[in-house]
Amino acid sequence: AKSDELGNLAFESQDLEAPAATMGLTVQRSDWFGRAGGTGITSEVEVINAAFSTEVIEDRQNSELIQIDDSRSVVLRVVEHQLQLVQELDAVRGEIQVLLQLEKIKEQVRTTGEALLSTLKEGGNVDELLQVQNAAWSQLDAVERTTPNIDPEISQKLFAIARPVVDATEVAGFELSDGSYLIVELQSVIDGTPADFSEGEEQNMRNFISQQAAANDFAGFMENLENRADIRGRDETVEAEF
Numbered sequence: 391a392k393s394d395e396l397g398n399l400a401f402e403s404q405d406l407e408a409p410a411a412t413m414g415l416t417v418q419r420s421d422w423f424g425r426a427g428g429t430g431i432t433s434e435v436e437v438i439n440a441a442f443s444t445e446v447i448e449d450r451q452n453s454e455l456i457q458i459d460d461s462r463s464v465v466l467r468v469v470e471h472q473l474q475l476v477q478e479l480d481a482v483r484g485e486i487q488v489l490l491q492l493e494k495i496k497e498q499v500r501t502t503g504e505a506l507l508s509t510l511k512e513g514g515n516v517d518e519l520l521q522v523q524n525a526a527w528s529q530l531d532a533v534e535r536t537t538p539n540i541d542p543e544i545s546q547k548l549f550a551i552a553r554p555v556v557d558a559t560e561v562a563g564f565e566l567s568d569g570s571y572l573i574v575e576l577q578s579v580i581d582g583t584p585a586d587f588s589e590g591e592e593q594n595m596r597n598f599i600s601q602q603a604a605a606n607d608f609a610g611f612m613e614n615l616e617n618r619a620d621i622r623g624r625d626e627t628v629e630a631e632f
Contacts, residue, residue, distance in 0.1 A: 393463040397455030400465040406452060409465070419469060434458055440466060447471050496569040503571025507563035510573065532580070543567060553579045 392413070399409035410417045420432050425442055427433040432441070440446060440453040446468050453466045502523060506516050520526055533540060535549055547564045551574060554560035560576040584592055 393455060396465060400452040406467050441468060499569060499571050500565055503563055503573060507573050510561050548574060551576045
């Protein structure tokens, strides 16, 4: 109830002082932060998005109510907005050097990974090459899309690989967002069955499929009506008095 009241007061006010006075709150001011966020509450994605929204920056309005967690909600107002500036080279030289080094390392990892992948696809043994790179295979069995101990990005890559043919494996390589390179040898795919559903999942899936089928039927019906429609028009003139 208090959060709703704060949101309503902020919407009706031109600043945060009036809502704060009405509700006995103290207005707090953050330090500078960019689109990557800052510290404390300014590291929250919702706060960052609100702070850099058109309404808050350009229109200078109070933000909508932002729920941080079950017990904390905030509204914010931008005090000052500083556009991006071109910095002097000496001020950012160190950052540039680090970025160039990281890019070079990523390029080396990608080149090495692609070379290993090519060797593997040609039927070669890469175990010794992996040892040189201080790398090793990890065996994963019965991996599901939602296996908790596997990074979601890796899981997505795994399930994008084509199904291997009988008595063969499918080899693929991917560059991950952190700069590492993943080589996968997919040995087999086990199809899911209704018996794999947990309690309630099967009914949820049936409901979803039923809704999708109904939506497709309706879309087809509307498309059929549009194709059969005969539209006629006439020119009209209007005289208005102002």
